[in-house]
Amino acid sequence: MKLRSATLMDVAREAGVSKATVARVLSASGYVGEETRQRVEAAVKSVGYRPNVMARGLRTQRSLTIGHLLIEITSNPFFAHVARAVEREALANGYKTFLFNHNKNSEQERFGVERFIERQVDAVIFTYPVDAESIAMLRAADMPVVQIERQRTADTHAVLVDNVAGIEAAMAHLLQFGHRRIAFIGGDPALFPHPGVRARSLEEDRLHTYLDALRGAGVAIDPDLVRLGEYVRLEDGSDVEGYGHARALLALKDRPTAIIAGCDVLAGGILRAAYEAHLRVPDDLSLVGFDDTIAGQLTPRLTSVAQPMAELGLTAFQLALASIEDPDIAPRTVTLAPSLVIRDSTGPVPVRATR
Amino acid sequence: MKLRSATLMDVAREAGVSKATVARVLSASGYVGEETRQRVEAAVKSVGYRPNVMARGLRTQRSLTIGHLLIEITSNPFFAHVARAVEREALANGYKTFLFNHNKNSEQERFGVERFIERQVDAVIFTYPVDAESIAMLRAADMPVVQIERQRTADTHAVLVDNVAGIEAAMAHLLQFGHRRIAFIGGDPALFPHPGVRARSLEEDRLHTYLDALRGAGVAIDPDLVRLGEYVRLEDGSDVEGYGHARALLALKDRPTAIIAGCDVLAGGILRAAYEAHLRVPDDLSLVGFDDTIAGQLTPRLTSVAQPMAELGLTAFQLALASIEDPDIAPRTVTLAPSLVIRDSTGPVPVRATR
DNA sequence: TTGTACGCGTTATCAA
C-alpha cells in the first residue's frame, strides 16, 4: 500500500490555518503574522512536508525541468562531461535535466522531442541537433532551444567552439617542434552535412585550418596524409577508425612524423597502431588529440586540444534560462575558445626524419 | 509570449464531444461509438494534442519517472553504461529516468533523494547507495528502491555481481599462463565500509578470492604484491592511483610478472608506469583489468573482467517496476555473472622470470 | 454510448 506524503492541506490542518497561509509562509511572500509563521513552520517539520513539484508545475506552467538531447552518452566522454555541466548549472538554479540519446538518428531525435513536450520541459538543449525539423517542432510549441557545438538553424541560441583556434594551436605546436609531415585524421565533411548557418561546418573549419597552417609554413600538401571518416567507431570496445587510418599512414613509404586526431577516442586507436608498429610516442611519432577526454588516461598521456566542456554546458543552460524567463529575447550565439593541453605525446621531429 | 499547447478540452471542443469521451478514446477503454472515435482521432491530429504527463501524474499518482542516484557519471564509464541500460529499459516501459550524482557524499545523496521525492518519482535506483539513511527516507515515503552493485540494507531489491567468479576467472587465466608472481591492485576494504548484509564486502570478496587462488596454486603470498586504495583518482585527467601502485611494484627487486587491477581506469595508470619503465605488455608484464569499460581503448587492448552492465541496469529497472506495480512484493536479490574478456594484455610468463 | 462533476496538490486572486 502506497501512502501519500504530506500535502499543503495536511500542514494547514496541523497548524490550524488555511492552505493559503501555508503557501504564503513557504513562498516567503505576502504578509504573515510572526506567531502564525512559527506555527506553520513547526507544522511543516512535524508532518514532513515536501512540495509536490508536479502539482506546482501544473499550476505555474513551469516544470523546472529541461530536456537535453545528445548523441549517446556512452559513446564519447565528451557528451557525459557536457551533460554533467548542464546538470550542474541546472541544479544550481532549481532545475533538473532529462537526458535523451538519439544516436544521430532523426526519428529517435523526434521521439525524444515528443517525450520532452509531453513532460512539459521548459527548454531543450541539443548536443547536437540532427534534424532541423526537431527544432521546428519545439519552436512551434514555443520552447526555448539551445544548440551546442553545431548550429542547424539560426532561430535559436547556440554555444559553439572556435575550432579554427583549436587546430591552429595544435599545428603551431607541431610546426614549432620541426614537424613538416603532419597527418590529419578527422571528421569527413561529407558525413556531417553543412547546416547552412555558418560559412563552414565544424569539419570544414578544422580541415581548412590544417591546410592553411601547412601552407603558411611553406609545406606542400600531401593528400595521402589527410584521412577523413567518423569520430568514433568501436568494435568490441576498441576504436577501429583511428586504428585503420593510422595503419595506412604508418605503412606509407614516407610516413608522417606527427598526427592530429579529430578526437581522443580516435587517438586511442592511433596509439595502438603505433605500438604494434613498434614506434614509440613521441620519440618516433608525435600525436595530438582533440576534446581532452581520455587524453590523460592513454599512454603516453596525450597532448590534446581541450574543449571547454564545462563552459559549454554552463553557458547553454544560462541561455536556456534567459529564454525561459523572457521568451522574447533574441537568439544569441556564444563562441568559446578551446585550449591546447600539452602532455607527453608530442616532441621534436625524429632526427632520422630531418635528413 | 508562451502559448499553451492543446489540451483534452481543446480536442473535445474540436470534436464536439465531452472531455470524458476524448479520454476514453485515448485510453482505448470503455465504450465509444465508432463514428465518434474517428471524429475524436481526427481532432487529436488537427489540434496537435499531446497528453500532459504532469497533469496525468497528479491525477494518477504516478509520474512515470524513476530516480537513479549514482556516484558520478563522468568519473568512470561504468556508471554511464549502467545508467544508459536503466534508461533504455525505462523507456521501453514508458518511463523516464532522472539522474543524480552524489560523489560518494552522503549529504549530496540525501539532497538527491529529496529532489526525487519532490518530483514524485515512482522508484529509486542506487549505483550505489552511500548512506542507509537515504534508503530509510525513501522507505518512509513508500518508494520502491533497488540497490546496484553494493547492498547497504536488506529491505530492498538488489542487483549484484559475482565478484568471486570474476577474480577466479582472471586468476585462472594468469596461472594457466604460468604466472606465479601476480600482484593485486584493488579497492581497500577499509575505504568501502562493510554494509553488513552480506558476509563479505565487494572488496573483501575480490581480495580473498585472489589470495585463495594463489594458495590453491601452492603459491606463497607476498604482501608486497598487494596494494589497496581507491578505484579512481585522477589528476589532470590522468589516473595516479594505478600509476603510483604500479611504480612501486615495478621497482621491487623481484617484480611481478602479472597484475590484476580493480578497474580499467586503474589499469590505464598501470600501463603508463609500464611504458615509462620500458616494459612491453604482455611480453614483459601481463595485465588484467576489471569492468571492461575503456579496456579496448587502451594499448595494448586489455584483457578485462567484464561487468554485465547492460543486465545490471535492465534487471534493476525490472525489479523497480515490479515493486511499482505491486508495492507488497518481497525484496529480491539478483546476482549476475561477470565474464573474462581476453584481449592483448595477457600472455605467457616471460622466460627470464621462469628461471 | 456519452456527459457531468469531482479531486489530485499547487498557486493566485479576491474578499474579509
Place this chain on the structure above:
DNA sequence: TTGATAACGCGTACAA
C-alpha cells in the same frame, strides 16, 4: 493579516 475559492489538465465514478 488571513481565508475562501478558482484554476491548471487529466482520469474516473456515476448519472443520464
